[in-house]
Amino acid sequence: MALRYAFFPGCVIPAKYPHFESATRAIAKVLDMELVDLPFSCCPPTSNMKLVHYDSWLALAARNLCVAEEQELDILTTCTGCVSTLKEANYIMRQKPNRRRKINRILEKAGRHYEGTIEVFHLLDVLYDHIGLEAIEEKCIYDLNMKVASHYGCHLFRPSYIMYPEFLSPSHSYVPTSIDEITEVLGGEPVKYMRRFLCCGYPLGANVDEDASYEILREKLYYIKAAHAELIAVACASCFEQFELGQVMIKKKYKETYKLPTLYISQLIGLAMGIDNETLGLKEHIHKIKKLLPRLQERTGRMRATL
């Protein structure tokens, strides 16, 4: 039976990067996942609404949880910002009775009530834990043959006691491995680089100071290049924007050229599955992946998935 999820694409991907959504829907189809569209609002972000007005942040997030709970569906998000807000709100609504009562009193004015019966996942968790690496590999008709640097996005895994409580290290920390492991089954080579878990800097640029945010990015890019990566894989639209535009700005300001294509994780998987470049929207990118495409190597005896 198909896995079913309440699909939470967020605000940024549907409006600015529809090709990430189209790539996600395409791989979901190949992997026999059903994505249900529901009237979700903005998550809203931990990097603005939560900082400005905590109760409003929690109430709007809890409203989104209600929308999925009413359909008895777990949520699948495609952005690390969304997953962080919704997972944290879910944690608070379950673990903190005082806040739950307060927020439910507010939601009741809008005819809603959150019981706390659903779970929230990022696409990466669904791919890794629910679908499984083997099932993904089965659908790949190409080996990527490219060196891939992963950037997970801070909000995917911090704070780890909320995001991944079941996997904490003895020092109560956690770092993810899913993008690297997925890259491996796609026939790509995950590249380890220094400062892998450093922030990309995006919220700093969006909120107050782009130049300062690119300073942070520059440090990351330096190590990515030093490790000879050929492309960057991300799981968040904001991180993508930072890498994509940041490279342009860094070139202007410091005359440093990186030209590293950045792909959203669904695009990378789509490439290995043989999904066409139009559906994946590859030509939308500033730093083109075109010159790497001849590297794709057909796996013998594999059939192209039909969409």
Add this chain to the structure above:
Amino acid sequence: MTVQKVWSLFDRSQLYECYECSKCSGSCPVTLAGDFLGPRKILLKCLQHGSGRVIRDPLLWYCTTCQVCQDRCPQEINIPELLTGLRNKAAKIGNIPERVKFTVEKIAKTGRSVLGFKVERERKRYNLPPVVEISKEEISKILAETGFFKDLKIDH
């Protein structure tokens, strides 16, 4: 309902647990890039002077919310919660960057953080269904209850 107090979002007694080891500030990405005080100094100021002075500092908003400080702190002090509490208070007294205010106001009034005239046309090119409509009235109703418009002095 009034806006959260700093110490209702962050348990003040945690301030006394700090070793002053500066592992947090050493890990903080923003200390790479600007004059941001960094988590340790902010915490220390709160300990010495209370939150009153700290919430007037516009550089508070430089924190990216990456949460690596809390992750690395040997005392497991929840610094991101401290910084959230401080900024909630800062926003109330008007220390809020224009762009942040613009974005939260947009979310409050439309239910979305990104809007565009060409969105549906672009989506059609990728055979995507239209973005699902939401009730703006419901969003405003909820935010009127939380005190959003009143606390931030935004017309409603």
